Amino acid sequence: MPELPEVETFARQLKPALIGKKILSADLRWNRTLAAPSPKKFREQIQGQKILDVGRRAKYFILHLSSLRPGSGQAFSLIIHLRMSGDLILRDSTIIPGKHDRLIIELSGNKALVFNDTRKFGRVWLTANPDDVLGKLGPEPLGKEFTPQWLYSALHGKRRQLKPLLLDQTFIAGLGNIYTDEALHIAKLHPLAASDSVTEDQAEALREAIRKVLREGIRRNGASIDWVYRGGQFQNYFRVYDRVGKPCPVCGAEIQRIVVGQRGTHFCPQCQSVR
Numbered sequence: 464m465p466e467l468p469e470v471e472t473f474a475r476q477l478k479p480a481l482i483g484k485k486i487l488s489a490d491l492r493w494n495r496t497l498a499a500p501s502p503k504k505f506r507e508q509i510q511g512q513k514i515l516d517v518g519r520r521a522k523y524f525i526l527h528l529s530s531l532r533p534g535s536g537q538a539f540s541l542i543i544h545l546r547m548s549g550d551l552i553l554r555d556s557t558i559i560p561g562k563h564d565r566l567i568i569e570l571s572g573n574k575a576l577v578f579n580d581t582r583k584f585g586r587v588w589l590t591a592n593p594d595d596v597l598g599k600l601g602p603e604p605l606g607k608e609f610t611p612q613w614l615y616s617a618l619h620g621k622r623r624q625l626k627p628l629l630l631d632q633t634f635i636a637g638l639g640n641i642y643t644d645e646a647l648h649i650a651k652l653h654p655l656a657a658s659d660s661v662t663e664d665q666a667e668a669l670r671e672a673i674r675k676v677l678r679e680g681i682r683r684n685g686a687s688i689d690w691v692y693r694g695g696q697f698q699n700y701f702r703v704y705d706r707v708g709k710p711c712p713v714c715g716a717e718i719q720r721i722v723v724g725q726r727g728t729h730f731c732p733q734c735q736s737v738r
């Protein structure tokens with residue numbers, strides 16, 4: 464499942480080719496991929512829009528489109544959540560659609576942006592009010608508001624285990640299973656430690672670890688751990704994730720796996736002993 468670095472990689476790689484393109488039409492091939500508006504309204508509203516910018520918020524991929532009406536100041540955003548198996552592909556518009564293509568956006572220049580999604584969990588929104596989709600998200604971990612002080616007081620405002628709390632997108636946005644396990648290892652914090660037991664120094668270490676691991680993931684174009692997301696290299700640099708029984712890169716102890724909130728969780732029992 465793509466996390467922040469994988470979605471950021473999609474945005475960075477697609478941005479140069481998408482900016483300035485005009486949307487000629489949209490071929491919605493699986494209606495439930497579209498969360499809002501209705502399919503009819505979607506086709507009408509997206510037609511003729513121009514792509515002004517390409518970005519990301521948390522695990523959401525965003526196309527910033529032109530204004531609704533000239534002078535209205537209101538602009539549309541096309542927001543895509545890839546979920547389990549979503550993939551974004553830019554290809555020639557002449558290519559015949561694939562079986563799992565859920566949405567094909569025909570662009571000027573004989574190109575098409577294709578949302579392919581084998582398992583159909585991905586969702587797409589077209590909205591003039593992005594906050595309807597993104598408004599409840601916690602701070603962006605690479606953003607300015609994610610300070611050590613914020614993290615310390617936010618951790619103490621909850622009484623939850625660290626791993627599930629960091630996965631909670633309303634607490635902090637963009638982390639998934641891989642980067643959470645990696646960050647907790649770097650910060651030497653146990654995944655089951657109580658959030659309100661974390662000291663100021665530990666909160667600062669955790670913040671640094673989260674930013675370090677996300678930046679490293681982005682630098683390596685994300686992690687490719689299954690057939691969906693390709694081209695990333697971060698999977699070759701995992702410290703704990705998916706390394707059960709292998710030596711911890713810091714102390715050599717065997718990495719262990721436990722299940723926390725239904726998620727496989729990997730940690731070093733020696734480095735991350737504090738509970």
Ligand SMILES: [Zn+2]
Pocket residue numbers: 711712713714715716731732733734735
């Ligand atoms: Zn260790």
